[in-house]
Amino acid sequence: MQTQTRTRSGGRAARRALRSTTDSSMLPGIHNRIPTCEILSGSQIEKIDAASMDILENVGVIFRDEIALADWKRIGAKVVGERVYLDRALVRDLISTIPERFTYHARDPQKNIPFGGDRALFVPMTGAPYLRDLDDVRRNPTLDDLAMFHKLSHMLPALHSSAHHIVEPYDHAISQRHLRITYSSMKYSDKTFMGMTTSPRNAEDVIEMCRLLFGAQFLDDHAVVTGNCNGNSPLVWDETMLGAMRAFSRANQPVLCSPFVLGGANTPASVAASVAQLNAEALSALAYTQVIRRGAPAIYGHYLSTVSMKSGAPMAGTPEISLMNFMIGQMARHYGVPWRSSASLGGAKTFDAQAGYESATTLSSLMHAGANYIWHAAGWNEAGMHCSVAKFIVDAEQCAMAHRMSCGVNFDDFEDALSAVPDVGPGGHYLGHAHTQENFQSAFFMPEMFDNNAIEQWVAEGAVETPARALQHARKLLKEYQEPALEVSADEALRDYIAKREREIPAADELNQSY
Numbered sequence: 235m236q237t238q239t240r241t242r243s244g245g246r247a248a249r250r251a252l253r254s255t256t257d258s259s260m261l262p263g264i265h266n267r268i269p270t271c272e273i274l275s276g277s278q279i280e281k282i283d284a285a286s287m288d289i290l291e292n293v294g295v296i297f298r299d300e301i302a303l304a305d306w307k308r309i310g311a312k313v314v315g316e317r318v319y320l321d322r323a324l325v326r327d328l329i330s331t332i333p334e335r336f337t338y339h340a341r342d343p344q345k346n347i348p349f350g351g352d353r354a355l356f357v358p359m360t361g362a363p364y365l366r367d368l369d370d371v372r373r374n375p376t377l378d379d380l381a382m383f384h385k386l387s388h389m390l391p392a393l394h395s396s397a398h399h400i401v402e403p404y405d406h407a408i409s410q411r412h413l414r415i416t417y418s419s420m421k422y423s424d425k426t427f428m429g430m431t432t433s434p435r436n437a438e439d440v441i442e443m444c445r446l447l448f449g450a451q452f453l454d455d456h457a458v459v460t461g462n463c464n465g466n467s468p469l470v471w472d473e474t475m476l477g478a479m480r481a482f483s484r485a486n487q488p489v490l491c492s493p494f495v496l497g498g499a500n501t502p503a504s505v506a507a508s509v510a511q512l513n514a515e516a517l518s519a520l521a522y523t524q525v526i527r528r529g530a531p532a533i534y535g536h537y538l539s540t541v542s543m544k545s546g547a548p549m550a551g552t553p554e555i556s557l558m559n560f561m562i563g564q565m566a567r568h569y570g571v572p573w574r575s576s577a578s579l580g581g582a583k584t585f586d587a588q589a590g591y592e593s594a595t596t597l598s599s600l601m602h603a604g605a606n607y608i609w610h611a612a613g614w615n616e617a618g619m620h621c622s623v624a625k626f627i628v629d630a631e632q633c634a635m636a637h638r639m640s641c642g643v644n645f646d647d648f649e650d651a652l653s654a655v656p657d658v659g660p661g662g663h664y665l666g667h668a669h670t671q672e673n674f675q676s677a678f679f680m681p682e683m684f685d686n687n688a689i690e691q692w693v694a695e696g697a698v699e700t701p702a703r704a705l706q707h708a709r710k711l712l713k714e715y716q717e718p719a720l721e722v723s724a725d726e727a728l729r730d731y732i733a734k735r736e737r738e739i740p741a742a743d744e745l746n747q748s749y
Contacts, residue, residue: 256714258389260425261634263347264354267642270567270604273560279568282561285510286517287322289469294319295518299473301480305525320518328521331528332571336488338394339456341447342424342718347394349457350572350606354640355394356633357460358387359578359610360428362401364620366585368705372620375401381418382712383613386626388423389711392633393612395460396423398430400613401621407741412436413732416443420728424718429459429487434477437461439735441485446727447720453485457531460607464537465493465515467500471522479519483526490574490607491519492535496548497558499541505554509561512536520571533607534566534573548617550579551592556599563603574607575600578629581617585625585701589615593629601636608633624704627711628683638679647673682707 274282294317297303303313312319335350347355365375368382383400387393399415406414412430419427420443429440444459445452452458461482463475482489493515495501501508516534523532538555539548549555559575566573577600580592593614600608610618611633613626647669654669664670670677683704685692692698698706720728 266640271602286514289514290320296470299476328524338426340426354606356611357395358612359614362621366622374404376405377403384422390630398428431461431478437478437481461489483523483530488531490535497540551595559603572606575605577611624701627704
């Protein structure tokens with residue numbers, strides 16, 4: 235039977251032009267329709283919960299912070315020195331007031347993100363002391379490099395946030411760095427972003443800058459920025475993180491309560507027991523956010539790695555990490571709180587096969603675990619020691635693919651597509667059929683960073699490998715980038731605030747210091 239054909243408006247020239255135009259429109263927030271991987275039975279969830287509550291009641295958690303200790307005493311918790319013993323009924327009551335869902339509000343309201351439950355977002359990596367730049371050279375970053383990553387975050391559709399210090403800007407004093415980092419996050423992207431929690435005062439600066447950007451009262455009932463507070467496993471929360479937590483929670487801004495887990499080193503050498511300890515640590519911090527402000531948004535967090543028993547080095551992409559993410563997802567849903575994990579982690583020193591395998595394994599497990607705040611989703615390499623521009627680009631495309639998978643199967647054109655079967659008949663092909671012509675761009679995801687052509691064509695086109703192709707794409711995006719201009723009065727207020735605080739904060743003898 236003869237294949238039917240139909241030409242789209244504009245013909246081949248229009249289609250070529252469409253393919254050559256970069257679409258940087260942000261994808262909607264993730265609405266994850268993939269069934270979650272529930273590896274724990276109901277009785278096993280209860281077993282983990284009981285073990286965690288036993289740790290909180292009988293082992294206790296150290297809070298190295300006088301204000302936090304006074305807060306716990308005020309509401310009746312048992313406090314002995316710096317150790318707080320938390321009754322399970324008290325913990326359950328406190329965490330019950332954490333919102334299960336809320337909305338992240340961006341500078342551009344079209345980029346607001348529903349969050350919690352089956353809603354999620356992708357956030358790039360942060361904290362790299364080195365980068366691999368547009369020439370794939372490993373070096374110390376600058377403020378301009380940070381701006382470059384914020385611009386790429388703005389341009390890459392699957393990234394829903396500009397994060398904060400994707401790389402550490404070494405050309406600015408450590409004590410003042412948080413101000414410039416926050417301004418860069420706000421200036422070069424109109425997506426949601428993260429706020430520095432490197433000290434309580436730094437966190438307060440971030441909150442004040444958010445008030446200048448969004449309006450003094452807006453933060454009271456709108457989430458606009460995310461803070462991260464890392465615990466010191468096993469079972470310690472320090473003054474720096476707790477003070478930053480108070481700054482964010484008092485302002486009704488979400489904070490990630492993140493035990494820093496190196497499985498086998500600061501947790502037991504057991505998957506189930508590690509999760510029980512991590513769960514206790516996370517619950518203690520989540521509960522404290524509600525001591526600070528009842529109803530404040532908070533996110534069950536963790537940084538999760540296992541440790542090589544050969545070298546002591548952290549590992550990524552291992553089966554145990556995937557299993558723990560599945561388990562943590564179940565525990566977070568058991569308590570009715572959103573949760574965070576880390577996506578494209580890896581220990582490779584370059585953007586090689588190891589980097590790809592580790593990152594893909596972790597990202598896939600998170601999508602099936604139902605994570606909400608999917609952090610470190612682009613750029614991470616060398617155990618977080620550097621952010622690779624090339625990997626940043628490819629990771630973001632992997633996020634776009636995961637986003638497509640999370641949408642599930644689309645049956646909207648099922649009948650139209652089936653009608654092509656009798657048109658083509660046995661032995662035919664669908665390439666020229668009208669339905670194919672109408673849907674060829676949207677039916678199947680077509681990665682731009684991977685080459686699927688014949689080897690002869692690949693060689694004829696220069697034998698360009700994935701890292702080089704990604705760097706070419708990064709240059710193209712940066713060339714096409716258009717800054718989403720800040721409102722003039724807000725920009726002036728932010729600049730004035732930065733200038734004022736930089737006059738107040740000592741910077742002498744700090745410039746170019748390393749950590």
